[in-house]
Amino acid sequence: ALCVTTAAVAQDYPTRPLTMVIPFAAGGPTDVLGRIVAQRLGEVIGQQVVVENVGGAGGGNGSQRVANAAPDGYTMVLGTVGTHAQNQTLYKRPLYNAETDFTPVALLADVPIVLVARNDLPAKTFREFVAYTKANAAKMSFASAGSGSASHLACTVTNSTAGLNVTHVPYRGTGPAMQDLQGGRVDYLCDMISTAKAQIDGKTVKPIAILTKTRSPALPDLPTASEEGVDVEAYTWNAIFLPKGAPAAVVKKLNAALIETMKTPSVRERLAGLGAVVVAPERQTPEYLVSFVKSEIEKWAAPIKASGVQVE
Numbered sequence: 001a002l003c004v005t006t007a008a009v010a011q012d013y014p015t016r017p018l019t020m021v022i023p024f025a026a027g028g029p030t031d032v033l034g035r036i037v038a039q040r041l042g043e044v045i046g047q048q049v050v051v052e053n054v055g056g057a058g059g060g061n062g063s064q065r066v067a068n069a070a071p072d073g074y075t076m077v078l079g080t081v082g083t084h085a086q087n088q089t090l091y092k093r094p095l096y097n098a099e100t101d102f103t104p105v106a107l108l109a110d111v112p113i114v115l116v117a118r119n120d121l122p123a124k125t126f127r128e129f130v131a132y133t134k135a136n137a138a139k140m141s142f143a144s145a146g147s148g149s150a151s152h153l154a155c156t157v158t159n160s161t162a163g164l165n166v167t168h169v170p171y172r173g174t175g176p177a178m179q180d181l182q183g184g185r186v187d188y189l190c191d192m193i194s195t196a197k198a199q200i201d202g203k204t205v206k207p208i209a210i211l212t213k214t215r216s217p218a219l220p221d222l223p224t225a226s227e228e229g230v231d232v233e234a235y236t237w238n239a240i241f242l243p244k245g246a247p248a249a250v251v252k253k254l255n256a257a258l259i260e261t262m263k264t265p266s267v268r269e270r271l272a273g274l275g276a277v278v279v280a281p282e283r284q285t286p287e288y289l290v291s292f293v294k295s296e297i298e299k300w301a302a303p304i305k306a307s308g309v310q311v312e
């Protein structure tokens with residue numbers, strides 16, 4: 001018979017290359033982590049995993065594309081706290097429902113965010129940065145990976161907590177945003193440690209503070225904003241989502257392959273070097289990701305509302 005049951009299809013899965021949509025520009029933190037994961041996932045699952053960068057709308061465009069794709073397990077998105085939590089509150093009309101338009105597969109990593117400034121900005125500490133920015137706010141701007149991205153929200157909550165009112169310049173990812181920061185065309189950026197670290201080490205940008213509760217072993221000398229008197233917390237995470245309605249057997253197979261991928265010593269080593277933290281096994285299940293997305297949407301709603309920032 002030509003009729004194939006979904007169970008049989010899931011058993012063979014995957015029989016052709018997979019696509020991992022990175023909802024940001026190449027060279028940014030989601031892209032860097034995504035390419036490390038995609039390469040090893042391809043080996044583990046026995047089919048190539050092709051990375052496709054679809055930027056715009058703070059990661060909303062690429063995520064929406066996956067929400068609308070066939071739920072057959074061949075098109076996945078590497079989501080973030082921005083694309084699958086923060087933008088749900090930030091946008092007056094979100095492009096999709098992060099809870100109901102996707103099938104959560106696995107949370108991969110937690111990633112701290114650092115505030116970096118152009119090299120010639122006259123401030124060395126976070127306290128000096130706040131004082132300088134207060135005095136010069138009218139002529140300053142900060143860059144982000146687009147409205148509703150983690151980099152946007154990190155600077156938004158920092159600005160609102162520290163009392164800074166600065167113009168926002170959105171890009172299609174922090175990759176291009178970082179280039180303009182290095183060129184001095186914007187004043188600061190809240191970037192993920194995974195791409196900021198190389199620029200800090202190379203002295204092409206100035207580190208101001210890390211926005212997590214504790215310092216990172218990847219940048220141990222960089223103080224937290226809280227140590228400098230401003231109590232903010234901002235971070236991102238990366239997780240794999242399929243479109244809603246993906247077969248349970250496909251989710252199970254992809255989840256197992258992702259867990260295997262994240263166990264790989266060379267993957268762990270590279271991610272640790274970037275300052276990304278692979279999540280503990282109990283946080284790698286699809287069920288955990290369902291509840292985590294829900295709690296992250298709730299967690300971020302209050303600070304986003306308090307910031308007064310909304311995207312029409």
Ligand code: MLT
Nearest residue numbers: 028030145150151173174
């Ligand atoms: C963000 O959430 O700001 C993105 O991860 C940035 C990027 O990958 O370019």
